[in-house]
Amino acid sequence: MGLGKITVSVHSIRKEKYCEIFGVSEDEYEQAMSNIKMLIKTKAPFSIAVTVSSKNFDEMDEIKNHFVRLGHDENQIFFNMFIQGRSDIRNYRDGSNFRDYISSHKGLKDNTLTKGNGFLCSAGRIACSINPYGDVLPCTFFNSIAGNLFESSITEIWEKSHLFKMIRSSSEKDFHKCASCEYNEYCHVCMANNLNETGLYHTPSSDYCSYRYNLAKTLLEA
Numbered sequence: 001m002g003l004g005k006i007t008v009s010v011h012s013i014r015k016e017k018y019c020e021i022f023g024v025s026e027d028e029y030e031q032a033m034s035n036i037k038m039l040i041k042t043k044a045p046f047s048i049a050v051t052v053s054s055k056n057f058d059e060m061d062e063i064k065n066h067f068v069r070l071g072h073d074e075n076q077i078f079f080n081m082f083i084q085g086r087s088d089i090r091n092y093r094d095g096s097n098f099r100d101y102i103s104s105h106k107g108l109k110d111n112t113l114t115k116g117n118g119f120l121c122s123a124g125r126i127a128c129s130i131n132p133y134g135d136v137l138p139c140t141f142f143n144s145i146a147g148n149l150f151e152s153s154i155t156e157i158w159e160k161s162h163l164f165k166m167i168r169s170s171s172e173k174d175f176h177k178c179a180s181c182e183y184n185e186y187c188h189v190c191m192a193n194n195l196n197e198t199g200l201y202h203t204p205s206s207d208y209c210s211y212r213y214n215l216a217k218t219l220l221e222a
Contacts, residue, residue, distance in 0.1 A: 004126075006046040008036060009140075012056050013066050021055060040071045047076040057098050060112075061105045079112045080141075080188075081215065102218050109219040113186040120175075120189055124167035128158065138167055141192035166201070167191065174202045177209070186216040 010032075012018040018029050039046050050056070050063055060079060068074045102108070123129075124138035124146075131137070134149035136157045146164055147157035158164060170191070172179055178189050190204075197205040 004045065006039070006044065007049050008032075008039070008046060009049050009051065010036070010063065010067075011051055011053075012059055013063050014059065017056065017059075036067070036072075037070060040067075047078060048072065049078050049080060051080045054098075058101055060101070060108055064108065064111060075110065077111050079108065081112060081212075099214070099218065102215065106219060113216060113219055120170065120172065121191070123192070124164045128164075130154075136161075138163065139192060141190065141196070143192075143196060170201065177203060181209070181213075183213055183216045186220070187212045 010018075011021045013033075015026060015029050018024075018032075019026060022028075024032075036048075048063075048067055050060070052060065056063075064074065064077050067077060102112075121139070123142070127139070128146070129137045129140045129142075130149065131140075135145045136147050136149065136154065137145055142163075144163055146161035149157075175189055178184050178187070181187065191201045193208060194204050195201050197208060
């Protein structure tokens with residue numbers, strides 16, 4: 001199909017919790033797990049993305065080890081850490097239970113702090129997301145829509161969307177606070193999160209910076 005890689009969201013491997021988070025039936029859970037096993041067996045290029053929240057942070061190590069045992073590359077399992085969406089999650093970021101869990105699972109460092117290729121993420125640059133309603137977004141964390149496939153072609157949206165053009169016009173120099181941070185090597189520069197929390201693409205919230213600082217410091221300590 002010409003796809004470089006598939007990303008599969010798996011926020012839990014426990015059936016009841018998976019169904020609760022995704023709002024699906026147990027049959028759909030079984031189908032999802034079967035599909036992942038098929039991807040592993042056929043050596044398809046894919047990664048697993050886990051959005052961490054208060055519902056599943058204590059399952060992070062369990063999720064990683066489960067898919068590694070199935071034969072998946074542990075370097076292709078990523079944890080998206082408490083990123084703001086439509087619901088306010090800031091009160092969960094610095095909970096003592098989460099800090100204690102991270103402190104005792106240092107093996108999650110590479111899956112949590114690795115930020116991928118380059119200073120900026122690939123959203124809107126070499127990748128996008130399409131939801132079941134045909135809306136095209138830079139990534140699933142953006143609340144802004146670039147266009148809809150029932151109204152325009154993917155090529156037209158990709159090339160002409162004002163949102164995509166804005167993202168591509170941004171460079172590292174626009175992120176003053178992030179560029180000067182001692183921990184930017186271990187932090188995701190997330191335009192979606194910035195926009196959701198501060199209303200500005202290039203400026204993270206002080207709450208997010210404090211959270212990422214503490215997370216990096218905890219995982220990097222010997």
